[in-house]
Amino acid sequence: xxxxxxxxxxxxxxxxxxxxxxxxxxxxxxxxxxxxxxxxxxxxxxxxxxxxxxxxxxxxxxxxxxxxxxxxxxxxxxxxxxxxxxxxxxxxxxxxxxxxxxxxxxxxxxxxxxxxxxxxxxxxxxxxxxxxxxxxxxxxxxxxxxxxxxxxxxxxxxxxxxxxxxxxxxxxxxxxxxxxxxxxxxxxxxxxxxxxxxxxxxxxxxxxxxxxxxxxxxxxxxxxxxxxxxxxxxxxxxxxxxxxxxxxxxxxx
Amino acid sequence: xxxxxxxxxxxxxxxxxxxxxxxxxxxxxxxxxxxxxxxxxxxxxxxxxxxxxxxxxxxxxxxxxxxxxxxxxxxxxxxxxxxxxxxxxxxxxxxxxxxxxxxxxxxxxxxxxxxxxxxxxxxxxxxxxxxxxxxxxxxxxxxxxxxxxxxxxxxxxxxxxxxxxxxxxxxxxxxxxxxxxxxxxxxxxxxxxxxxxxxxxxxxxxxxxxxxxxxxxxxxxxxxxxxxxxxxxxxxxxxxxxxxxxxxxxxxxxxxxxxxxxxxxxxxxxxxxxxxxxxxxxxxxxxxxxxxxxxxxxxxxxxxxxxxxxxxxxxxxxxxxxxxxxxxxxxxxxxxxxxxxxxxxxxxxxxxxxxxxxxxxxxxxxxxxxxxxxxxxxxxxxxxxxxxxxxxxxxxxxxxxxxxxxxxxxxxxxxxxxxxxxxxxxxxxxxxxxxxxxxxxxxxxxxxxxxxxxxxxxxxxxxxxxxxxxxxxxxxxxxxxxxxxxxxxxxxxxxxxxxxxxxxxxxxxxxxxxxxxxxxxxxxxxxxxxxxxxxxxxxxxxxxxxxxxxxxxxxxxxxxxxxxxxxxxxxxxxxxxxxxxxxxxxxxxxxxxxxxxxxxxxxxxxxxxxxxxxxxxxxxxxxxxxxxxxxxxxxxxxxxxxxxxxxxxxxxxxxxxxxxxxxxxxxxxxxxxxxxxxxxxxxxxxxxxxxxx
Numbered sequence: 029x030x031x032x033x034x035x036x037x038x039x040x041x042x043x044x045x046x047x048x049x050x051x052x053x054x055x056x057x058x059x060x061x062x063x064x065x066x067x068x069x070x071x072x073x074x075x076x077x078x079x080x081x082x083x084x085x086x087x088x089x090x091x092x093x094x095x096x097x098x099x100x101x102x103x104x105x106x107x108x109x110x111x112x113x114x115x116x117x118x119x120x121x122x123x124x125x126x127x128x129x130x131x132x133x134x135x136x137x138x139x140x141x142x143x144x145x146x147x148x149x150x151x152x153x154x155x156x157x158x159x160x161x162x163x164x165x166x167x168x169x170x171x172x173x174x175x176x177x178x179x180x181x182x183x184x185x186x187x188x189x190x191x192x193x194x195x196x197x198x199x200x201x202x203x204x205x206x207x208x209x210x211x212x213x214x215x216x217x218x219x220x221x222x223x224x225x226x227x228x229x230x231x232x233x234x235x236x237x238x239x240x241x242x243x244x245x246x247x248x249x250x251x252x253x254x255x256x257x258x259x260x261x262x263x264x265x266x267x268x269x270x271x272x273x274x275x276x277x278x279x280x281x
Numbered sequence: 282x283x284x285x286x287x288x289x290x291x292x293x294x295x296x297x298x299x300x301x302x303x304x305x306x307x308x309x310x311x312x313x314x315x316x317x318x319x320x321x322x323x324x325x326x327x328x329x330x331x332x333x334x335x336x337x338x339x340x341x342x343x344x345x346x347x348x349x350x351x352x353x354x355x356x357x358x359x360x361x362x363x364x365x366x367x368x369x370x371x372x373x374x375x376x377x378x379x380x381x382x383x384x385x386x387x388x389x390x391x392x393x394x395x396x397x398x399x400x401x402x403x404x405x406x407x408x409x410x411x412x413x414x415x416x417x418x419x420x421x422x423x424x425x426x427x428x429x430x431x432x433x434x435x436x437x438x439x440x441x442x443x444x445x446x447x448x449x450x451x452x453x454x455x456x457x458x459x460x461x462x463x464x465x466x467x468x469x470x471x472x473x474x475x476x477x478x479x480x481x482x483x484x485x486x487x488x489x490x491x492x493x494x495x496x497x498x499x500x501x502x503x504x505x506x507x508x509x510x511x512x513x514x515x516x517x518x519x520x521x522x523x524x525x526x527x528x529x530x531x532x533x534x535x536x537x538x539x540x541x542x543x544x545x546x547x548x549x550x551x552x553x554x555x556x557x558x559x560x561x562x563x564x565x566x567x568x569x570x571x572x573x574x575x576x577x578x579x580x581x582x583x584x585x586x587x588x589x590x591x592x593x594x595x596x597x598x599x600x601x602x603x604x605x606x607x608x609x610x611x612x613x614x615x616x617x618x619x620x621x622x623x624x625x626x627x628x629x630x631x632x633x634x635x636x637x638x639x640x641x642x643x644x645x646x647x648x649x650x651x652x653x654x655x656x657x658x659x660x661x662x663x664x665x666x667x668x669x670x671x672x673x674x675x676x677x678x679x680x681x682x683x684x685x686x687x688x689x690x691x692x693x694x695x696x697x698x699x700x701x702x703x704x705x706x707x708x709x710x711x712x713x714x715x716x717x718x719x720x721x722x723x724x725x726x727x728x729x730x731x732x733x734x735x736x737x738x739x740x741x742x743x744x745x746x747x748x749x750x751x752x753x754x755x756x757x758x759x760x761x762x763x764x765x766x767x768x769x770x771x772x773x774x775x776x777x778x779x780x781x782x783x784x785x786x787x788x789x790x791x792x793x794x795x796x797x798x799x800x801x802x803x804x805x806x807x808x809x810x811x812x813x814x815x816x817x818x819x820x821x822x823x824x825x826x827x828x829x830x831x832x833x834x835x836x837x838x839x840x841x842x843x844x845x846x847x848x849x850x851x852x853x854x855x856x857x858x859x860x861x862x863x864x865x866x867x868x869x870x871x872x873x874x875x876x877x878x879x880x881x882x883x884x885x886x887x888x889x890x891x892x893x894x895x896x897x898x899x900x901x902x903x904x905x906x907x908x909x910x911x912x913x914x915x916x917x918x919x920x921x922x923x924x925x926x927x928x929x930x931x932x933x934x935x936x937x938x939x940x941x942x943x944x945x946x947x948x949x950x951x952x953x954x955x956x957x958x959x960x961x962x963x964x965x966x967x968x969x970x971x972x973x974x
Contacts, residue, residue, distance in 0.1 A: 090345060277329060
């Protein structure tokens with residue numbers, strides 16, 4: 029995110045009026061983002077959502093597949109068959125209750141609520157516990173998750189399944205997305221894409237996911253011609269983001 | 282795959298442009314025609330998420346680019362996760378190898394499910410998808426070598442799979458970290474049963490095409506056995522590659538590196554691998570696997586496995602046997618530790634100023650070589666600057682700086698060289714690793730400790746002796762220069778303090794003290810350097826030391842006479858000459874003709890020689906300057922020598938405190954100047970590594 033917030037290509041932009049316009053609009057957006065009170069772009073996901081519909085799968089070529097949970101409350105439990113719509117948000121192929129625990133994000137903090145036997149850093153969680161970055165959550169006997177907050181400025185967290193259990197659908201990582209999440213080569217990125225030359229920022233826009241990037245990317249939405257932009261641009265399910273060295277698709281789960 | 286992947290340290294060579302020919306199939310990206318080296322290793326793939334080039338499989342994402350096509354992650358309609366490998370240069374010959382392997386079953390081989398042809402006529406291999414990292418990723422995470430257990434787990438898994446291939450009559454031919462995977466075990470140590478070998482069966486074509494120059498990925502020359510150049514593709518090329526991979530796992534780099542494909546190939550053919558950073562038994566395994574002659578190479582994968590430490594449990598028994606065989610303790614007592622076995626040896630840190638100058642000159646030379654100018658102009662510029670250097674008398678400045686630098690260097694070499702560790706991460710690692718390494722066997726077998734300690738001392742002394750005579754002579758001369766400097770510096774400070782008579786000549790005393798202490802230290806260094814290893818019997822050493830003492834004593838007398846110096850004495854410091862034991866008991870009066878006044882005394886030759894001879898005879902100087910002595914200076918041992926020198930006065934008189942000061946100064950300068958093995962090297966020797974002493 030830091031790289032996007034800093035207007036790096038100033039020198040290049042100075043010679044190009046079109047880029048100046050883009051840059052200033054980006055800066056304006058950034059300023060708005062920083063102050064949520066006068067920010068019409070970022071809206072909270074409405075509470076009466078169907079939990080399973082608020083997930084996305086990011087398929088990133090050469091990197092992996094990532095399950096992104098957009099909701100503020102995310103349930104973790106035993107994976108249900110694909111036809112069953114009552115499964116947890118994060119389904120694991122593990123010996124767990126179907127809704128074993130809930131992880132809720134409130135005001136940038138994460139609270140773990142236990143419905144089944146749960147420990148946090150090897151201490152039993154009676155009812156709920158506040159999660160700190162680096163905490164290891166154990167669900168049941170053998171399922172262990174590590175809770176991480178890679179980016180200091182973003183509320184987005186990621187869960188690493190330390191015990192090696194599979195998620196359903198199979199993902200290389202799970203993101204609990206706050207307002208925004210960063211994909212890029214830096215270590216603090218939520219999804220580390222080592223070979224990328226730029227960062228891509230995904231954020232919750234009006235009613236859907238949007239994206240922004242340092243240099244123009246080509247965005248193809250289903251049924252539309254592709255569009256070169258640095259964003260903000262909507263990325264509905266089925267959209268594809270491409271650039272010289274990066275390529276990812278958004279899929280509804 | 283949240284793993285932080287660091288950029289490879291190993292040289293990645295530029296791949297030659299892919300001879301990308303054919304058939305843009307459905308869903309091809311618009312710039313398909315220009316795909317080539319640019320598209321490789323980057324994010325672009327032919328098919329996208331949701332495409333179904335093969336009936337029944339939906340592509341989810343691109344995984345990577347193999348040597349012959351793209352690999353995708355896909356799911357079947359029923360939800361089975363597979364890897365799809367698109368083989369774009371479609372030849373029956375290439376696929377024959379895959380067909381041959383299609384029904385091989387082994388836990389460490391990636392299962393091949395099927396070969397399918399799509400609507401565009403491209404062949405696809407449907408196979409097991411491995412979710413975890415490749416060995417390449419794992420090596421990247423440990424740029425200085427991965428933990429031994431990890432490397433062993435990987436190696437056992439790889440070797441088991443390759444062994445199965447060999448028993449099935451198949452040579453892999455393209456073993457490399459990029460072809461080896463680990464089924465997902467996030468955050469846990471790898472286990473041998475989770476290792477998967479990929480790309481077998483396809484490799485025949487790849488290896489041959491590489492030689493004929495159509496290669497897409499030439500990174501694998503790092504793993505190519507030398508006999509491949511002669512067109513020989515036996516199973517020995519797999520054992521060779523395994524040796525390279527083991528080397529790379531333990532050290533983080535391949536044994537043969539170079540700027541170009543040709544350079545690496547040439548090194549495979551001719552150069553010997555540098556195994557100095559690798560401990561036993563890995564060194565032997567790798568050395569035998571990297572043997573140039575395939576006939577002489579280790580015979581089978583199983584043989585390699587047998588040479589390596591056995592998996593948990595068997596280690597204890599091998600350690601038991603070690604206590605009886607002190608000959609090769611390090612290899613036998615080896616027990617797994619969570620660190621690379623080699624740990625970079627601390628190269629003696631170079632003097633920082635000199636290092637800076639060398640780097641400056643290197644940089645200048647590179648820029649000079651890169652400067653695009655006509656040779657004549659370059660020559661003129663060079664000539665001009667050399668002339669300017671001499672005409673402007675800048676050289677005088679350089680020359681006049683030299684003595685200062687020399688003095689600085691000596692001080693640095695004595696006091697700082699071994700205290701400054703290399704400022705790298707590996708330096709920090711080294712300082713911790715050894716204690717763990719050799720404390721573990723100690724706790725198991727208390728009686729092993731002594732044997733091992735004696736052992737490393739002997740090794741260190743022996744290594745000193747094994748150095749060429751020229752090197753030893755150089756080291757000795759260096760020590761003597763340092764000894765002279767130390768003696769002179771301390772003499773300057775000591776002389777005014779020793780003066781008892783106001784009229785005495787401080788300068789003369791300083792000169793005398795410096796000269797005598799220097800001579801004494803030189804005698805000690807000449808006779809006793811490396812004497813512990815050179816002489817079994819101490820008597821000849823004592824004899825030589827006594828002779829040297831006589832010489833030093835005479836020199837002390839002669840010099841004092843020459844300088845017209847009467848040595849100051851403090852009546853409180855010791856007894857009166859007449860009360861000395863030799864006079865009282867034996868009736869020998871060494872000071873018969875000596876001129877005495879209250880504060881100074883002219884020491885006669887006999888007294889001087891007796892005093893120094895006895896000190897040199899009694900003290901065990903070879904221990905004082907032993908290369909493996911406890912500490913470099915060791916003030917306690919100097920104090921012992923000084924106390925003895927004072928007590929000697931009671932037997933055979935010598936003016937004090939000058940006598941004690943002289944002897945102490947001899948010991949101090951000899952100790953400061955003689956070679957000393959720093960603790961880091963001791964630990965390295967104890968671990969059985971080769972160290973320059």
